[in-house]
Amino acid sequence: MKNNSENYRSRCPINFLLESLGxxxxxxxxxxxxxKGKRYFGELLASDEKISTNILAERLKRLEHNHIVSKIxxxxxxxxxxxxxxxxxxxxxxIMLEVTAWSSxxxxxxxxxxxxxxxxxQDRTGLMAKLRFDLDKLTK
Amino acid sequence: MKNNSENYRSRCPINFLLESLGxxxxxxxxxxxxxKGKRYFGELLASDEKISTNILAERLKRLEHNHIVSKIxxxxxxxxxxxxxxxxxxxxxxIMLEVTAWSSxxxxxxxxxxxxxxxxxQDRTGLMAKLRFDLDKLTK
DNA sequence: CTGTATCCTTAGGGATACTG
DNA sequence: CAGTATCCCTAAGGATACAG
Numbered sequence: 198m199k200n201n202s203e204n205y206r207s208r209c210p211i212n213f214l215l216e217s218l219g220x221x222x223x224x225x226x227x228x229x230x231x232x233k234g235k236r237y238f239g240e241l242l243a244s245d246e247k248i249s250t251n252i253l254a255e256r257l258k259r260l261e262h263n264h265i266v267s268k269i270x271x272x273x274x275x276x277x278x279x280x281x282x283x284x285x286x287x288x289x290x291x292i293m294l295e296v297t298a299w300s301s302x303x304x305x306x307x308x309x310x311x312x313x314x315x316x317x318x319q320d321r322t323g324l325m326a327k328l329r330f331d332l333d334k335l336t337k
Numbered sequence: 338m339k340n341n342s343e344n345y346r347s348r349c350p351i352n353f354l355l356e357s358l359g360x361x362x363x364x365x366x367x368x369x370x371x372x373k374g375k376r377y378f379g380e381l382l383a384s385d386e387k388i389s390t391n392i393l394a395e396r397l398k399r400l401e402h403n404h405i406v407s408k409i410x411x412x413x414x415x416x417x418x419x420x421x422x423x424x425x426x427x428x429x430x431x432i433m434l435e436v437t438a439w440s441s442x443x444x445x446x447x448x449x450x451x452x453x454x455x456x457x458x459q460d461r462t463g464l465m466a467k468l469r470f471d472l473d474k475l476t477k
Numbered sequence: 478c479t480g481t482a483t484c485c486t487t488a489g490g491g492a493t494a495c496t497g
Numbered sequence: 498c499a500g501t502a503t504c505c506c507t508a509a510g511g512a513t514a515c516a517g
Contacts, residue, residue, distance in 0.1 A: 207385040210440030210447040211368045211433065219361060220489075228351045238499050245347040249491060254500055276498070285443050292439060293351065295431040300350030303425050307350040321461045360509075378479050389511055394480055416478065 214292075217263055222248055223256050224296075227282070227289060230266065231332065236279045265289070281336045290332065291325055354432075357403055362388055363396050364436075367422070367429060370406065371472065376419045405429070421476045430472065431465055 206212055218224055225246055229235040242253055257280060260266035265286040271277035282289075298317060301309040317324050346352055358364055365386055369375040382393055397420060400406035405426040411417035422429075438457055441449035457464050 205446070206387075208446050208448050209365075209368070209385065210437040210444070210449050211364055212386060213440040213444045213447050214436045215361060215364060219359070219364075221355060221359060222490090224351055224355060224359075225349075228349070242499095245349065246352060247346075247491095249493090250500065251492095251502080252490060278499070288439055288442065292432060292435040295435050296354045297350040299428055299432060300353040302428065304350070304353045306345070306348050307353050308348050309350050362510090382479095387511090389513090390480065391482080391512095392510065397480095414478095418479070 217265070218289075220256075222246075222252055223260065224293075226253070226256055226260065227265070227286065228293065230280060230282050230286070231290060231293060234335070236281065237277060238280070241280070260286070282332070287329065287332050287336075290329060291321075294321075294325065294328075357405070358429075360396075362386075362392055363400065364433075366393070366396055366400065367405070367426065368433065370420060370422050370426070371430060371433060374475070376421065377417060378420070381420070400426070422472070427469065427472050427476075430469060431461075434461075434465065434468070 205216060218227070225244060225248070226241060229241055229244055235241050238253065238257075241257075242248065242250065248256075257266060257268070261268060263285075264283055266280055267283050268278050268280050271279050294317060297309050298314050300307045301311065301314050345356060358367070365384060365388070366381060369381055369384055375381050378393065378397075381397075382388065382390065388396075397406060397408070401408060403425075404423055406420055407423050408418050408420050411419050434457060437449050438454050440447045441451065441454050
């Protein structure tokens with residue numbers, strides 16, 4: 198996955214996403230930062246899908262390099278690092294919601310509460326705006 | 338990439354998408370079927386990104402197995418096969434549009450016309466409904 | 478035209494030991 | 498706790514020849 202434009206396979210927007218986030222793990226890291234309120238390396242490490250340390254470290258590094266995630270030193274504990282989504286990262290929320298909508302519609306095993314998805318289909322714009330507002334508050 | 342539920346890494350909807358479509362090529366095939374009006378193997382083969390025959394054949398087979406793509410024999414030419422999106426496949430359109438929106442916002446090299454994306458941000462629901470209608474007509 | 482089959486290479490990723 | 502460094506292995510993917 199390269200990120201300097203000369204190496205893109207094409208200049209298609211779909212392909213742009215694939216080159217930025219198109220692997221087995223990156224989207225899961227973003228999910229955890231966006232919807233599960235995780236902020237620390239250790240928390241991200243503890244996902245159901247069992248990512249390993251080197252992979253997580255590499256993905257975070259690349260996400261930071263792509264300005265999707267930023268890291269700061271925890272003001273309450275200088276030994277800890279806090280990861281959070283940048284605006285560019287938060288802009289991925291509509292994609293994540295649509296993915297969730299699609300999966301919960303087409304995979305009966307998926308664990309998304311149906312009422313929420315129904316509300317979402319009714320009023321995408323409103324719900325997205327609200328969630329974005331919450332997200333901004335959280336990482337402010 | 339497994340598709341029988343016992344082998345999922347988790348039952349998260351984000352992960353469901355990754356297990357169904359999470360590789361370097363699948364989303365590009367869907368893009369070509371959804372937005373570029375391609376229907377034949379040869380047409381799909383001719384994308385900018387240069388997919389090879391074996392990969393394309395394998396992806397189409399898996400997409401068919403997952404009920405995202407269906408194939409029929411061309412009624413006008415028995416030697417040809419026509420691929421098209423199922424309803425489940427067409428349901429991916431909102432995701433594709435959000436991906437396009439995100440990429441065209443954050444990658445200046447991306448080739449999506451800005452006016453369209455502006456209209457989309459104004460009225461997601463309306464535009465999605467219209468595009469879905471067009472898509473249904475096309476594959477009817 | 479629509480694929481299969483094969484060969485080969487590489488990138489991605491698990492496991493795990495180790496460091497500041 | 499937050500990573501780095503290695504080792505090793507496998508799956509994914511390019512190239513290309515060939516078949517129905």
